[in-house]
Amino acid sequence: MATSSVHKYRPVVVSGPSGTGKSTLLKRLFAEFPDTFGFSISHTTRSPRAGEEDGREYYFTTKEDFLKLVSENGFIEHAQFGGNFYGTSVQAVRNIASKQRICILDIEMEGVKQVKRTDLNARFLFLAPPSLEELERRLRGRGTETEDSLNKRLAQARNELEYSRQPGAHDKIVVNDDLEKAYTELRDWIVDGGKFGASE
Numbered sequence: 001m002a003t004s005s006v007h008k009y010r011p012v013v014v015s016g017p018s019g020t021g022k023s024t025l026l027k028r029l030f031a032e033f034p035d036t037f038g039f040s041i042s043h044t045t046r047s048p049r050a051g052e053e054d055g056r057e058y059y060f061t062t063k064e065d066f067l068k069l070v071s072e073n074g075f076i077e078h079a080q081f082g083g084n085f086y087g088t089s090v091q092a093v094r095n096i097a098s099k100q101r102i103c104i105l106d107i108e109m110e111g112v113k114q115v116k117r118t119d120l121n122a123r124f125l126f127l128a129p130p131s132l133e134e135l136e137r138r139l140r141g142r143g144t145e146t147e148d149s150l151n152k153r154l155a156q157a158r159n160e161l162e163y164s165r166q167p168g169a170h171d172k173i174v175v176n177d178d179l180e181k182a183y184t185e186l187r188d189w190i191v192d193g194g195k196f197g198a199s200e
């Protein structure tokens with residue numbers, strides 16, 4: 001464990017209900033620290049498009065290998081879209097740390113629980129909306145949801161908020177009320193005076 005790169009480059013899991021502002025805040029963090037962080041590369045069973053390279057856009061894999069990795073609990077999250085499988089593997093997160101970058105994982109509650117079952121040595125930040133009413137306003141304001149997908153997201157938000165109240169679920173909770181205030185709090189906790197959560 002002491003020799004593993006995730007000991008020093010601890011992955012950061014940022015979760016929170018859809019529409020809380022994760023993308024907005026993480027975009028800012030990446031812009032302020034362009035060489036510090038990384039997103040893991042996903043696996044997919046779809047074929048590479050022209051110009052795509054294995055290990056750059058995706059790890060391209062066969063359905064058989066993908067399902068084998070699923071059965072070995074190798075994925076943090078995986079899903080099927082349009083007949084193809086996609087997933088974030090534990091190894092892909094490790095690969096970011098071995099490149100001496102802090103991997104940021106923007107995932108949902110089930111993914112959070114899965115990361116906790118690994119030895120990725122992650123830190124967990126939960127981004128909470130000021131209220132469910134405000135979350136609904138933002139999701140409507142973003143203009144990306146149908147009434148049906150909005151209701152699904154709000155129901156899932158209730159689950160996520162309930163989980164976030166369990167002791168030990170997260171290491172840090174940031175309420176995204178005022179954007180500037182939330183950004184400063186998120187950034188300062190992640191950067192941690194330059195230690196990024198590492199103990200030495």
Ligand SMILES: Nc1ncnc2c1ncn2[C@@H]1O[C@H](COP(=O)(O)OP(=O)(O)OP(=O)(O)O)[C@@H](O)[C@H]1O
Nearest residue numbers: 017018019020021022023024138142176177178179
């Ligand atoms: N502090 C804030 N005050 C008001 N509006 C905000 C604030 N933070 C984000 N927003 C707005 O809320 C909407 C949702 O934000 P964003 O898309 O970043 O959420 P998200 O958590 O990444 O959602 P998803 O998980 O669905 O991708 C956006 O329109 C964004 O501009």
